[in-house]
Amino acid sequence: xxxxxxxxxxxxxLGSRGSGSSPATGPEAPGSPLTASPGGRMGLPGAEILVGxxxxxxxxxxxxxxxxxxxDLEAARDVLRVCERLGIELSEPFYTRKGxxxxxxxxxxxxxxxxxxxxxxxxxxxxxxxxxxxxxxRVWGRLVWKRVRLPAAEADVLMPLVERxxxxxxxxxxxxxxxxxxxxxxxxxxxxxxxxxxYDWAFKVATGxxxxxxxxxxxxxxxxxxxxxxxxxxxxxxxxxxxxRWPWTRLLRLTLGCTPPWVGVALVNPRGTSSDCPACGGxxxxxxxxxxxxxxxxxxxxxxxxxxxxxxxxKPVEYxxxxxxxxxxxxxxxxxxxxxxxxxxxxxxxxxKDPQPRAPRDGSRPVAGVEHTRQxxxxxxxxxTRPQTxxxxxxxxxx
Numbered sequence: 044x045x046x047x048x049x050x051x052x053x054x055x056x057l058g059s060r061g062s063g064s065s066p067a068t069g070p071e072a073p074g075s076p077l078t079a080s081p082g083g084r085m086g087l088p089g090a091e092i093l094v095g096x097x098x099x100x101x102x103x104x105x106x107x108x109x110x111x112x113x114x115d116l117e118a119a120r121d122v123l124r125v126c127e128r129l130g131i132e133l134s135e136p137f138y139t140r141k142g143x144x145x146x147x148x149x150x151x152x153x154x155x156x157x158x159x160x161x162x163x164x165x166x167x168x169x170x171x172x173x174x175x176x177x178x179x180x181r182v183w184g185r186l187v188w189k190r191v192r193l194p195a196a197e198a199d200v201l202m203p204l205v206e207r208x209x210x211x212x213x214x215x216x217x218x219x220x221x222x223x224x225x226x227x228x229x230x231x232x233x234x235x236x237x238x239x240x241x242y243d244w245a246f247k248v249a250t251g252x253x254x255x256x257x258x259x260x261x262x263x264x265x266x267x268x269x270x271x272x273x274x275x276x277x278x279x280x281x282x283x284x285x286x287x288r289w290p291w292t293r294l295l296r297l298t299l300g301c302t303p304p305w306v307g308v309a310l311v312n313p314r315g316t317s318s319d320c321p322a323c324g325g326x327x328x329x330x331x332x333x334x335x336x337x338x339x340x341x342x343x344x345x346x347x348x349x350x351x352x353x354x355x356x357x358k359p360v361e362y363x364x365x366x367x368x369x370x371x372x373x374x375x376x377x378x379x380x381x382x383x384x385x386x387x388x389x390x391x392x393x394x395x396k397d398p399q400p401r402a403p404r405d406g407s408r409p410v411a412g413v414e415h416t417r418q419x420x421x422x423x424x425x426x427x428t429r430p431q432t433x434x435x436x437x438x439x440x441x442x
Contacts, residue, residue, distance in 0.1 A: 099355025307366025
């Protein structure tokens with residue numbers, strides 16, 4: 044048999060090498076849900092049938108698109124119940140051959156565009172300092188001038204503003220007195236850090252709502268989370284300055300770290316995720332910056348919601364973590380609150396709302412209806428044994 048073509052190869056695994064044959068051990072063992080793909084690499088064709096829920100996340104600066112595809116009626120009911128409890132507003136569901144799909148848009152709290160955040164502060168600082176610099180025009184020859192440099196990712200967008208203000212106040216070129224230029228550099232650097240801290244906090248709050256829903260759903264269903272493969276997007280020749288602060292890497296790390304280990308994580312090809320209608324496959328046209336309209340079915344979409352739904356429907360190209368059944372899943376043998384799994388029993392004891400009363404230290408059995416609590420302070424009739432030798436300088440007690 045000849046070598047398989049690249050198109051026939053299955054999705055690759057992070058860290059997999061080569062396409063040679065390997066013994067039937069680990070995920071490729073017979074009877075395992077993970078089987079070998081035609082190209083020799085480990086794929087996940089069997090696990091797609093076992094997965095009960097597929098979650099797609101589309102990342103953007105001001106908001107996150109979130110889509111859930113339920114493969115059966117029980118999973119759809121759990122999705123509606125969990126999202127309602129967490130306050131995630133779902134869109135109108137639509138049915139496809141892959142299951143019931145619902146979408147949501149999770150906004151970042153108190154988000155502000157970094158360009159607007161820095162532009163307002165840079166303009167305010169220059170309008171405060173430039174009148175004083177213009178008043179001492181007669182001593183300009185004795186001043187040390189320095190070219191303006193902005194240590195921020197949005198420097199190429201802010202420099203036209205600086206040039207316009209300097210020309211308005213009659214400054215020579217893009218230079219300022221050294222003290223003013225250095226102060227501006229330090230302030231821009233601190234303003235950028237302040238915006239980053241605020242954005243990181245808002246991003247964690249928004250993703251926390253999504254991961255909380257995924258974690259709760261993974262207790263009863265096998266969940267696979269799909270993300271866009273955006274590696275190398277910052278190295279393109281033409282891109283907007285906001286891409287420099289694109290939080291895709293942070294989302295990937297949070298997904299791997301804040302979801303249970305039995306939740307699968309996969310990457311998909313981002314091509315066409317914002318231009319195809321998830322419901323009918325037609326072409327989406329811009330109605331506004333955030334609103335898209337399908338030319339075929341006329342359905343209106345939020346840009347990030349449509350992207351998340353297309354990500355959930357897309358075929359994985361790389362698996363970062365395989366999905367598995369939760370140890371708390373009651374359908375799994377030995378799982379559930381009353382199962383025989385030791386880890387599950389330990390978890391069920393920790394979350395038990397009505398724990399059994401703790402036995403007293405004297406060895407007697409607890410009496411039903413009597414709460415045994417730890418007593419504090421001296422107990423009458425209790426004698427404490429002392430060590431035979433005390434540490435040096437330790438005062439001996441009387442009695």
